Amino acid sequence: MKMRGARILLESLRCEGVKHIFGYPGGAVLHIYDELVKHAEDLGITHYLVRHEQASLFGAAGYAQATGKTGVALVTSGPGGTNAVTGIANAFMDSLPLVVFTGQVPTHLIGNDAFQEADLTGITRSCTKHNYLVKKVEDLAPTIKEAFHVASTGRPGPVLVDLPKDMTAQEIEFSYPETIEVRSYKPQVHGDPKAVRKAVSAMIRAERPVLYIGGGAHAAGAYEEVKQLAEKLNLPTTCTLMGLGAFPASHPLSLGMLGMHGGYWTNMAVNNCDLLISIGARFDDRVTGKISEFARGAKFIHVDIDASCIGKNVRCDYPVVGDAKTVGQQMLQELEEQLAAGEKIASKAAWHDQIAAWKKQHPFWWKEEGEVIKPQYVIEELHRITKGQAVVSADVGQHQMWTAQLYGFDTPKNWLNSGGLGAMGYGFPAAVGAAVARPNDLCVAVVGDGGFQMVLNELATVKQYNIPVKILLINNGFLGMVRQWQEQFYEHRYSHSNIEVQPDFVKLADSYGVAAFRATKMSEVSHTLEKALNTPGPVLIEMKVAREENVFPIVPAGAALKDMILQ
Amino acid sequence: MRHTISLLVENEYGMLTRVAGLFSARGYQIDTLNVAPTLEEGVSRMTITTHGNDHVIQQILQQSHKLIKVIEVTDMTASPHVEREMVMLTVNAHQGEQRQEVLSLVEIFRAKVVDVNPDSFILEMTGNAEKVNAFIELLKPIGITDIVRTGPVAMTRVAHVKAQRLKDEDEEFSELTLNEKV
Numbered sequence: 001m002k003m004r005g006a007r008i009l010l011e012s013l014r015c016e017g018v019k020h021i022f023g024y025p026g027g028a029v030l031h032i033y034d035e036l037v038k039h040a041e042d043l044g045i046t047h048y049l050v051r052h053e054q055a056s057l058f059g060a061a062g063y064a065q066a067t068g069k070t071g072v073a074l075v076t077s078g079p080g081g082t083n084a085v086t087g088i089a090n091a092f093m094d095s096l097p098l099v100v101f102t103g104q105v106p107t108h109l110i111g112n113d114a115f116q117e118a119d120l121t122g123i124t125r126s127c128t129k130h131n132y133l134v135k136k137v138e139d140l141a142p143t144i145k146e147a148f149h150v151a152s153t154g155r156p157g158p159v160l161v162d163l164p165k166d167m168t169a170q171e172i173e174f175s176y177p178e179t180i181e182v183r184s185y186k187p188q189v190h191g192d193p194k195a196v197r198k199a200v201s202a203m204i205r206a207e208r209p210v211l212y213i214g215g216g217a218h219a220a221g222a223y224e225e226v227k228q229l230a231e232k233l234n235l236p237t238t239c240t241l242m243g244l245g246a247f248p249a250s251h252p253l254s255l256g257m258l259g260m261h262g263g264y265w266t267n268m269a270v271n272n273c274d275l276l277i278s279i280g281a282r283f284d285d286r287v288t289g290k291i292s293e294f295a296r297g298a299k300f301i302h303v304d305i306d307a308s309c310i311g312k313n314v315r316c317d318y319p320v321v322g323d324a325k326t327v328g329q330q331m332l333q334e335l336e337e338q339l340a341a342g343e344k345i346a347s348k349a350a351w352h353d354q355i356a357a358w359k360k361q362h363p364f365w366w367k368e369e370g371e372v373i374k375p376q377y378v379i380e381e382l383h384r385i386t387k388g389q390a391v392v393s394a395d396v397g398q399h400q401m402w403t404a405q406l407y408g409f410d411t412p413k414n415w416l417n418s419g420g421l422g423a424m425g426y427g428f429p430a431a432v433g434a435a436v437a438r439p440n441d442l443c444v445a446v447v448g449d450g451g452f453q454m455v456l457n458e459l460a461t462v463k464q465y466n467i468p469v470k471i472l473l474i475n476n477g478f479l480g481m482v483r484q485w486q487e488q489f490y491e492h493r494y495s496h497s498n499i500e501v502q503p504d505f506v507k508l509a510d511s512y513g514v515a516a517f518r519a520t521k522m523s524e525v526s527h528t529l530e531k532a533l534n535t536p537g538p539v540l541i542e543m544k545v546a547r548e549e550n551v552f553p554i555v556p557a558g559a560a561l562k563d564m565i566l567q
Numbered sequence: 568m569r570h571t572i573s574l575l576v577e578n579e580y581g582m583l584t585r586v587a588g589l590f591s592a593r594g595y596q597i598d599t600l601n602v603a604p605t606l607e608e609g610v611s612r613m614t615i616t617t618h619g620n621d622h623v624i625q626q627i628l629q630q631s632h633k634l635i636k637v638i639e640v641t642d643m644t645a646s647p648h649v650e651r652e653m654v655m656l657t658v659n660a661h662q663g664e665q666r667q668e669v670l671s672l673v674e675i676f677r678a679k680v681v682d683v684n685p686d687s688f689i690l691e692m693t694g695n696a697e698k699v700n701a702f703i704e705l706l707k708p709i710g711i712t713d714i715v716r717t718g719p720v721a722m723t724r725v726a727h728v729k730a731q732r733l734k735d736e737d738e739e740f741s742e743l744t745l746n747e748k749v
């Protein structure tokens with residue numbers, strides 16, 4: 001059947017199994033929206049109208065983080081596309097699979113400074129995995145096929161497809177390619193067996209090893225492999241901020257998060273290990289601190305699907321390019337073989353004792369101060385009430401770090417946040433994406449008063465579709481993370497970080513028709529949380545917390561891990 | 568150290584900006600850049616000369632390879648190869664001794680006069696960077712009024728072992744000019 005480009009787009013999405021898209025209309029995508037209203041239902045696609053394009057990208061990213069599936073966003077040309085850029089850059093930094101469709105001015109006007117024209121492929125070239133401008137309708141279906149393939153394989157990332165308006169009106173016979181062959185793009189999935197053998201042999205011999213798990217373990221779904229490696233080799237295991245949940249926090253071998261706000265015992269273990277086994281992590285500077293001091297006595301094993309990540313920040317003794325799950329299986333197999341051949345796993349009793357002693361010396365701590373609500377307590381209560389099983393999406397700031405430290409993620413894909421770009425405004429819309437993807441799971445957005453005010457317009461979205469996101473607002477009246485740095489590193493000079501001028505959030509939610517609760521005292525926290533979490537539909541819970549609480553430990557920017565400040 | 572990197576790329580819309588953008592975004596240097604079609608329709612060859620320590624070069628190779636439409640990346644510097652660039656120069660060539668001097672340099676360097684004017688020539692010369700530089704240096708005192716260089720292109724030598732003995736004609740040449748300079 002002959003169809004116009006706009007319809008071909010939707011049919012292609014159906015072929016890709018897309019069920020949900022997050023978008024915002026405008027002139028250049030009107031043909032597409034016209035087809036949507038006519039055919040979305042038959043195609044099994046639901047479109048969610050957000051209230052700002054950035055939220056369509058964050059929603060799609062949350063969707064991807066909560067499911068591992070490719071998230072889809074649709075925005076118009078010019079300002080629609082430019083509003084989406086932060087969301088695209090976020091997905092790029094955190095390696096999230098997204099396909100972003102943007103409208104473009106008609107082909108004959110491209111380059112003429114036409115109305116609502118922006119060079120979107122140009123603007124997003126450095127923050128997409130790849131992007132396409134589709135000038136001819138016959139290229140549309142194959143391009144969409146390729147876009148989904150590129151976004152979701154190898155190191156995942158956002159792919160943008162720019163759609164000139166006239167192209168979406170051209171008609172052609174629709175057929176969707178079953179397979180796609182991109183000769184210039186062949187991600188390496190299997191690890192080189194020799195490299196795997198050497199790495200495993202080092203793992204068997206190590207006396208003070210640490211297993212360091214990153215977001216790549218989520219991308220690969222390497223949960224079982226990671227767990228088995230840890231258990232068989234008795235490896236203390238830490239996760240990056242992006243890796244949390246890939247290894248259960250409550251597991252006896254878990255060290256929790258490492259890095260700038262990681263545990264004392266975790267960072268000490270990393271700093272003193274003799275072998276650091278990295279799977280799907282990228283040695284970010286928030287993890288390593290001062291690089292020349294990082295794990296100085298250790299050899300490094302680095303498993304990553306992106307060869308350019310290996311050796312980029314730290315030297316690597318045992319590089320293995322490949323998919324974390326596949327390489328994990330190869331490692332387990334190799335381990336069996338080496339053990340069968342008589343190799344003996346080195347004893348680590350002393351090492352585990354040492355780590356336990358560090359943990360006893362300086363566990364996470366916070367001080368109760370009468371009725372002032374401590375934000376850490378709120379997170380602990382959230383954990384208790386939700387039994388650690390909620391999907392938790394954080395914004396960016398102090399509350400994000402407390403959630404990462406204290407929620408204790410035992411389940412994969414239940415932790416959403418913006419790590420690489422650290423984009424304020426992520427938490428709430430990302431939770432919307434997760435709630436759409438997983439309607440049967442409780443989705444909580446833990447947000448700060450700063451970040452929430454960047455995206456609170458999305459209250460209208462959750463109201464419109466009755467999306468049951470529970471917004472847990474940690475209100476300290478400050479851009480808390482900035483204030484903390486100003487307190488610690490700028491002699492208490494609070495330059496433009498005080499945001500106590502703010503709306504009455506309960507009334508605000510109420511005006512959107514969203515149920516709202518507030519607690520101002522420690523003794524109110526538990527029952528307020530319980531009541532709010534048990535209220536159906538979207539809910540806002542405001543916690544008026546201690547204004548000047550700090551996140552500890554903290555490794556000052558550029559300092560070595562061992563120089564972390566504990567209190 | 569200076570490296571010559573050869574990229575085989577799909578000649579798609581915006582391909583040059585993808586490569587150039589990668590270099591600028593990640594702070595790598597492009598000293599010269601050359602792009603032209605290959606025998607296969609839709610596939611182009613880019614030759615980039617750059618410099619940096621081993622770590623930087625390694626990153627350049629891997630990051631370039633990561634670009635979705637880059638088919639192949641080769642560090643030519645790592646193996647025996649032949650490199651050539653072309654230069655065109657407008658030089659002073661007034662009647663008499665000066666004209667003779669230019670013509671004799673043209674002969675020594677196996678260059679060509681491609682345009683003749685009453686008091687100037689346009690010269691064309693191909694060679695490796697060293698030879699081109701030597702040619703330019705010798706012409707400078709005579710007076711170069713305009714210059715265009717293509718930047719190098721490079722090709723791997725097919726039979727590595729044999730080729731090692733079969734000297735690149737430019738290598739012989741640089742020995743010659745070096746001797747001359749002394």
Ligand SMILES: Cc1cc2nc3c(=O)[nH]c(=O)nc-3n(C[C@H](O)[C@H](O)[C@H](O)COP(=O)(O)OP(=O)(O)OC[C@H]3O[C@@H](n4cnc5c(N)ncnc54)[C@H](O)[C@@H]3O)c2cc1C
Pocket residue numbers: 093094095154155156213214215216217219220239240241242243257258259260261262279280281282283284286287303304305306309322323324325396397400401418419420421422423481
């Ligand atoms: C306020 C703030 C504070 C922060 N503090 C900390 C902190 O204390 N500790 C911390 O850890 N982070 C912290 N971060 C986050 C930090 O900036 C980085 O985002 C994070 O450390 C990166 O995590 P990662 O190494 O797991 O890499 P990711 O960004 O998750 O990258 C994934 C890696 O896995 C690879 N990969 C992808 N797919 C696969 C696959 N299938 N197989 C194998 N490999 C694959 C990728 O190539 C990449 O190298 C903070 C961020 C903010 C905003």
Ligand SMILES: Cc1ncc(C[n+]2csc(CCOP(=O)(O)OP(=O)(O)O)c2C)c(N)n1
Pocket residue numbers: 395396397398399400422423424425447448449450451452474476478479480481482
């Ligand atoms: C878009 C954006 N702008 C600025 C920053 C810098 N920044 C990081 S944390 C932070 C403060 C966040 O304040 P709030 O949302 O109230 O959270 P809190 O730290 O108080 O928990 C700021 C401004 C950022 N990460 N993102």
Ligand SMILES: [Mg+2]
Pocket residue numbers: 448449450474475476477478479480
């Ligand atoms: Mg705040």
